[in-house]
């Protein structure tokens with residue numbers, strides 16, 4: 001029987017020819033990524049206690065994104081510690097305030113298909129969009145990786161998720177993933193791996209694929225992955241990654257998944273997840289009229305260039321409704337630069353959007369844009385768990401950048417296709 | 427140490443207890459004592475005040491879902507909790523718990539435990555005795571390669587032991 005893409009990557013990293021689900025193996029790590037929150041300030045003292053050094057500084061990427069820019073003395077001290085530790089450890093792949101880790105990793109050319117990688121963050125599965133096997137670990141486990149260069153793993157069960165058909169206008173990857181959260185549930189994959197395939201997946205840009213693999217974390221999976229294709233290869237060339245073997249990383253035709261899931265893209269409508277779970281999703285029209293205090297376009301999953309373009313498409317020539325505020329935190333400084341050059345930022349600003357720094361910000365309740373008691377927010381981020389974005393009584397809904405921008409204009413939740421249709425008619 | 431048997435009262439919560447509830451983001455830059463004093467406050471404002479050393483947290487499905495922050499497990503350890511019993515765990519939380527010396531016990535009968543029940547928990551053999559009801563529950567065995575780590579009190583002490591051995 002053939003191997004899946006995931007099994008091939010794990011077998012290669014474990015130095016064996018084949019692995020089977022359930023087997024426990026130890027893998028050599030090709031890339032370890034950590035950020036300012038779970039990184040140096042946590043692992044530094046652990047390495048000191050062990051009297052150990054980083055096994056291979058060239059395999060480590062550190063990204064300061066959670067506490068940027070510093071908003072108080074505590075966060076300033078965390079960033080200061082991060083910078084000093086990186087220097088002392090001899091790590092050269094350090095991105096300081098250049099954007100959110102999961103977006104910066106591919107953008108700066110650190111990812112290539114076939115990599116076995118770990119990240120000190122639960123949304124590390126994002127890298128699966130590039131054909132990498134990457135999963136999240138906590139700080140202690142990261143310290144173990146930094147000392148030994150290796151990590152144990154139970155070979156995950158393979159879940160095949162197919163999306164057939166084509167998405168229609170105004171329906172995007174975030175809608176796909178919110179529908180999956182409802183159908184599969186937040187525990188449905190039980191730490192297995194999801195491989196996405198099908199016509200609708202093949203049609204997605206890398207930026208949209210990243211939304212799917214990012215939020216595979218929300219399905220209770222260890223990680224998600226998409227086999228490289230022409231879109232992947234074109235992206236890698238664009239960011240200057242030389243990966244001649246990229247396209248060879250595929251599942252064998254005769255490999256069999258543990259479970260198959262099938263979805264239809266053509267019939268999918270824009271989705272909104274109600275508080276306090278991404279699985280609590282329904283078509284946007286069912287929430288029509290829900291008044292929104294804050295619209296937030298941010299985070300690794302919801303503020304990439306394509307996301308800002310969606311927002312601008314809705315906001316062009318329109319204004320944010322009085323009584324509603326729209327905050328936009330582009331996911332990286334490179335994205336900000338492109339959005340400035342192509343006029344997107346001007347469109348957002350003219351509509352009344354408030355631009356925030358590139359970083360995790362309000363997504364995890366760390367930076368600017370937190371919610372007061374009982375406030376209602378519609379956000380393009382990945383999670384709406386109780387208390388995550390500020391006050392525990394705040395109500396956070398999740399939706400695509402189209403939906404968030406549309407709600408900003410209407411002052412309440414609407415199906416974004418209503419506004420896109422008006423735009424087209426005008 | 428979590429590998430030893432453990433005796434305490436049950437604090438029972440439902441499915442999908444999140445890392446945002448266990449270790450709220452707003453306190454993530456604070457010292458562990460302060461962060462732990464807000465553990466679970468979004469769902470039970472009384473928990474951190476009421477919990478005592480040896481007490482056991484009991485959940486439903488998918489305990490610890492969400493972030494990779496191991497502070498979710500550390501907060502419980504800080505408050506004296508050495509074992510969490512649940513029907514299932516989020517994979518990342520399970521790894522983190524083992525790494526910081528908190529025993530994650532998968533128990534199909536977790537929903538038989540009521541708040542305040544007195545429990546005697548033996549992580550290594552995977553046995554829970556409910557002293558209040560007299561019931562005995564068995565847990566899924568913890569993989570042998572992880573038992574060593576739990577016995578040593580977590581990944582760091584485990585690595586320390588290993589590094590000491592190789593240095594000799």
Ligand code: SF4
Nearest residue numbers: 100299300360363364
């Ligand atoms: S933007 Fe949000 S989800 Fe993404 S890494 Fe930052 S805190 Fe995590």
